[in-house]
Amino acid sequence: MESSAGRSKLTVEGNNHFGIKCHDWDGDKIYHDDDEKNECFRKYKHAQDSYEDHSKFLVSRPRYQSLFRLETSDYVGWAYGLKAAGYATDPGYAQKLISIIERYNLHQYDATHKGLFSSNEEECQKDKQHQPVSQRFHEIYKSNYIKMVVATDTDSYASIAAEFKLSEKNLRKYNDVGEDAQLQKGNIVYLSKKKKRASLANTIHVVQPGETLYGISQVYGIQLISLYKLNNLAFTEGARIGQIIKLR
Template sequence: MIFRPLLLGLGLLCAAPQLSAAESSDPPFCLEQQEEENLKAQAYIRSYLAIAIEEMNRSGIPASITLAQGMLESNYGRSELARQANNHFGIKCGKDWSGITYYKNTQEQTAYGTQRTEMACFRAYESVEDSYKDHTNFLYSRKPYRTLFAARNMDYRFWAKGLKEANYATDVNYANKLIDVIEKFDLAKYDRVSTQYQLPSNTDLNAYRADPNLDMGEDLSTVRNRVERLENSLQQALAHQIELQVQLKEMNRQIGQMAKRDDRLNGKINYVGTALEEQKEVIEELQIELNTVSSIQRQMLTLDPFRDYFDPETGLKKQLVIFPTQHHNQKGIFYKNSRRATTLREGMTLDDIAQEHQLELKSLRRYNDLSMGEEDNLPPNCYIYLEAKGNMVEDEKGPHKVNEGESMYTISQLYGIKLSKLYKRNRLEEGEEPAVNEFIFLNETCDNKPALRGANPYQVGENQPNVDLFGGGGAKK
């Protein structure tokens, strides 16, 4: 985020025994070692506090727990797994992981307290931020941790003990170690931090202004970075504008019900109205700057040797893979959601697949939610099911986040679930498509309908639905 308040000072934290080691009878560290550990902890907290708080606001996991786990599991970001794979939480691959992997020997503690060494597969990430986000998704999508989220309890002791009871780690002292880290570095205070939006200053705006004469000389990555920063700033400003409008409307409603006007309430209304006007001016100025930089970006994209990977109008990276490659048996079949399926290979038609597997074409259409003629528009490498798709998805992984280029149909084919069930559980009418970054529930019925593709989530009117500006439509409460 661009307008992020300062969250951590530079003073030294209190020293204590090394957090990742078990209790021992060794003598206390010397002063130099204690200071070195504190400096490592400070550097780690300073680097990842903001993303920990963002994940807390997104999921409800206390920032103190996320930071403590990261510090403990990665040895302040200095472990082999952290340095080589950006994995700060020791999360192993699991059968549902299809991303990058990293293999290494690991020490596991048995139920009797003894240690054993084994070679294990761990998840790897492009960045540490991806590791933090996957940590949230991992806990949220696993049944053993659901009681932690359902309790809506921000007490770090409750979470530390709950993680151990859910067997997050084999270490019998895992809960106590987490609590020691949190109390040693006073991490619990960040569980009460809320990243509030602040109006950008003139200095901020000057930093984002575009000079076409200078920008044409900059490299493409610099211009793209500026566009991304302006877009993020504009989204925050628009989100804050909607919050102010909602507050103003609610205050006006309260005034209409009051027999006598309250001077203090009128003062608040005047303040919100003034802030709203200031916000409109900021949005207009940011929009002008964004249009200028976007125009320069489109010109430079035409000269970029990698331009085929970007849409020249939006500057967004194209969706290259919708259906991951599957291993087929000798009959050209693989199993998805316990259903027999194959892949629509290049140059093949649905009729070719029907003849190859001795099926009627109308049956194949019915299995794959297709009407006559629709098979001509199937995406490349689309999964084709040779029997009826399921009503549920086995081994539920949580909701699916919509990527660029995906549709309700491709999502139903990706998981092997009937399209009608997918529409119903997400409160969508046939033909409606969710916007990119919205969540589509697979086995549960969502509470809120996701934002639709092509809709403007920032326009507020009498009939405008209440949507989530940053994805997460259909999120469970």
């Protein structure tokens, strides 16, 4: 995603596949407009160097350490964990990353290399089995300053409501879903009422293939009815690819 499928300037001219900025880097550099104009990014001789440095970057930063307690195949947890740790400024980073992984079935490669990490995962599972039930909570993240969790393939609105001592009725209301809606793995579940507008940093969203107004409202933590009103849309209308959606 950071490399625009290997076609970005940073990738083509600098072999930088992850958009890592210079920070304390003393190697070759390349300059590119990002959050600010003419920012400094790391430049590598080979693509492999970029991948190795990216791994070292994550391992050496304390803010990412909690991610290494996740299973190596938990790409949903990693995506939201990276966003929560400040890896990306895009509020929709986690959802976009998950979408790409699932669209191209990239998680199949986790199974291919599972043997490399199986011993660590087995230890993690043993630790989990010996934890008191009261400690087996979902990781809590924030979107638009609202607490949320990411659903697993065994979750339901009832189970998450019970875990956080909420009523299922209120939890469904917070997430703009009816009583018959079922959770899917990777769904965002807010633990309190969403806001009427996105944060100041997010003013518009350009609709991408496969996106819905409901999905957009969940990514940015906006009440669905507010999103319709902000854009003067009838409740029967759906999102169109390329459509500019106002977020505040």
